[in-house]
Amino acid sequence: MTNSSWDLLYTVISFFLFFYIMSKLYQFFRSRRYQLPAEDLKKGHWWTMVEVFTEPTFCNYSGNQINDGACCDCCGIIVADNFICNADAAIPCKQLSRSYPSCHTTLPVASHPSTASTTDTNITPPTTEHHWIIGNVPADLKCTVCNVLIGSSDKLCHFKCCWCKRAVHMLCKKLSSNTCDMGHMKDWVVPPHCIELKINRVKGRRRLIVQSVEKPSNVTLDRWKPLLVLANRKSGNGDASLLLSKFRGFLNLIQVVDLHDSSPTSALEWCRLLPNVTWRVLVAGGDGTVAWVLSAFDELAHQRIPQLCVVPLGTGNDLSRVLGWGTGHSGDFDVECMLQKISTANVIRLDRWRLDIVPKMSFNLGFTNKRLIINNYMSIGVDAQVALNFHHHREMRPIFFRNRFINKLWYFTYGTKDVLDRECKDLDKKLKLIIEDKIVDLPSIEGIVVLNISSWGGGCRPWGEAGANIPESKHDDKLFEVFALYSSFHIAQLRVGLAEPLRLGQVSSLKIMLFESAPMQADGEPWVQGPSNIQVSFYNQAHVLANSLDASQCVSQ
Ligand SMILES: [Zn+2]
Ligand SMILES: [Zn+2]
Ligand SMILES: [Zn+2]
Ligand SMILES: [Zn+2]
Structure with missing residues (x-):
């Protein structure tokens, strides 16, 4: 060259x-530009950036054809980047309640030509009216008035309601009824005319709070089961954020809560105002998020406790596996299929256990009593050591732990490393295990596991199938299973079904006297525990939904 x-x-x-x-x-x-703070009253729409539109798309503000831009999660309007502020000011988003037309603090200015909301904000409507969004209507939808396909168009025309998802032709719209019955979402959604909001001032900042919630008149009490969706937009490698976006398009905005901005307890706060109905909470996240939400249910004393269902976005997802919600989710979400699964799911009871840890007085260097609730499992020794190593490295270099598959590889690596290190050798000499007031005679072991559900450590089923010598493991029998682990290598063998655990019993309470520091974990959260007395006892039963429908069985509506 x-x-x-x-x-x-x-x-x-x-x-x-x-x-x-x-x-x-x-x-x-x-x-x-899209990362606006949640609950910001000045904010108009919930914009999501779209890199490129695959179908011919027209800006709801200018009417021009655009190749990229922003789409509102809630009402579905699409605008070019440079018209975001104009659209926020001129085009109202989906109504939240009857008292406030949208997220705006001030009433939106007179109706913009590109929107055709028929709501008159001076009158309290007894029902919600269709919120028609003009343009970009999928060509394969049928017009609800003339029953003919909407068809493609080369300009901003035809309408789709952002609540009931019905479509009408430009000319058919005036023949359509005004009232929106929420379409096939009516069993799940809290329509805006059923909600009254008010503005509260907290430290000089205005916040919208829910004042009252009524049942919609077009649904019977036994059918109306409003859904609350909870997820942390920062978790699940972007999947949680996508799920929140999707549900904002189907539900009322107050039914979709980002756990990055508020705790489950405050998310559930307005649900106290729901009339006496069965309501459901969909939690997207790992087992830790599910545990967090279940603890928030405990604070709903004397209220109707909601039924919980799960979208698995964590690394282990053991509870989700047991309840039939899958081993892990990635990619797009089919909201309608998810709703079908929820409506056909069975309500089951899940035992929950209380873990009390009292540090020994002579070694008490500022350690205080600890109380935790266990939904899945608790362990002490080698299994917790591997979780602890994983946890430490993730805290130090979070950038290497963003992907669920890579996380599993890391977990495997720490497990393999411990085969050589054997950090929990002779655990049996560091503790006394007491089951039903009897001290258990332990061989040389490196770990003890208390198991409430049948899945452990991300899909392993160590207890085994019920048989002559193995009592059946159930999650609603008010009993938990206790077994011991010989080593890290033993865990690896259990995972591939090449070994049996050392089964110590199926009991309703247990005590451990720990004489030296040892790693512990409860539901995947590891820590190092100093010498202490540990007790596991029954706490309560949660009502959770178990799915039995496969995605292929969902019917499109
Ligand atoms: Zn909007
Ligand atoms: Zn409608
Ligand atoms: Zn028509
Ligand atoms: Zn059990």
Whole structure:
């Protein structure tokens, strides 16, 4: 190669590198515009950036055809990036309640030509009216007035209601009824005319709070089962954020709560106002998030406790596996299929256990009594050591632990490392295990596990099938299973079904006297426990939904 060819190659590479960096910077700054704080009253729509539209798409503000832009999660309007502020000011989003037309603090200015909400904000409507969004209506939808396909169009025309998802032609709209019955979402949604909001001032900041909730008149009490969706947008590698976006399009905004901005307890707060109905909570996240939400249910004393269902977005997802909600989710969400699964799910009871830890006085260096609630399992020794190593490294270098599959590989690596290190050797000499007031004679072991559900450590079923010598493991019998682990290698063998655990019994309470520090974990949260007396006893039973429907059995509506 001559010198000039090298020069040319360098120029071409630098050129591409420059454009690559510039496009990444552009995307970064573009995406920052969408990260607006939640519950910001000034905010109009809930924008999600769309990199490229695959179908011909028209801006709801200017009417021009656009290739990229922003789409509102709630009402579905689409605008070019430079019209976001104009659209926020001029086009009302989905109504939250009867007293406030949308998330705006001030009433939206007179109806913009590109929206056709028929709501008159001066009159309290006894029902909710269709919220028609003009344009970008899927061509394969049928018009509810003339029953003919909407068809494709080369401009902003035809309407779709952002509540009931019905579509009408431009000319058919005036023949359509005004009242929106929420379509096939009516059993799940809290329509805006059933909610009264008021503004509260907290430390000089205005916050919208729910004042009252009524049952919609077009649904019977036994059918109306409002759904609350809880997820942390930062978890699940972007999946949780996508799920929240999707549900904002189907439900009332107050039914979709981002746990990054509020705790489950405050998310459940307004549900106290629901009339006496069965309501449901969909939690998207790992076992830790599910445990957090179940604890919030405990605070709903004397209220009707909701039924819980799960979208598995964690690393282990053991509870989700046992309840039939899957081993892990990634990719797109089919909201309608999820709702079908929830409506056909069975209500089952889940035992929950109380873990009390009292540090020994002579070694008490500022340690205080600890009380935890266990839904899945608790362990002491080698299994907790592996979780602890994983946890420490994740805290130090979170960037390497963002993907569920990679996390599983890391977990495997720490397990393998412990086969050589054997950090929990001779655990039997560091503690006394007392089951039903009898001290258990332990062989040389490295771990003890208390198991409430049949799945452990991300899908392993160590207790085994019920048989002549193995009592059946159930999650609602007010009994838990106790077994011991010989080593890290034993865990690896259990995972592939090449070994049996050392079964110590099926009991309703247990005590451990711990003489030296040892790693412990409860529902995947590990820590190092100093010398202490540990007790596991019955706490209560939660009502959870168990799914039996396969995704392929869902029927499209
Ligand atoms: Zn909107
Ligand atoms: Zn409608
Ligand atoms: Zn029509
Ligand atoms: Zn049990």
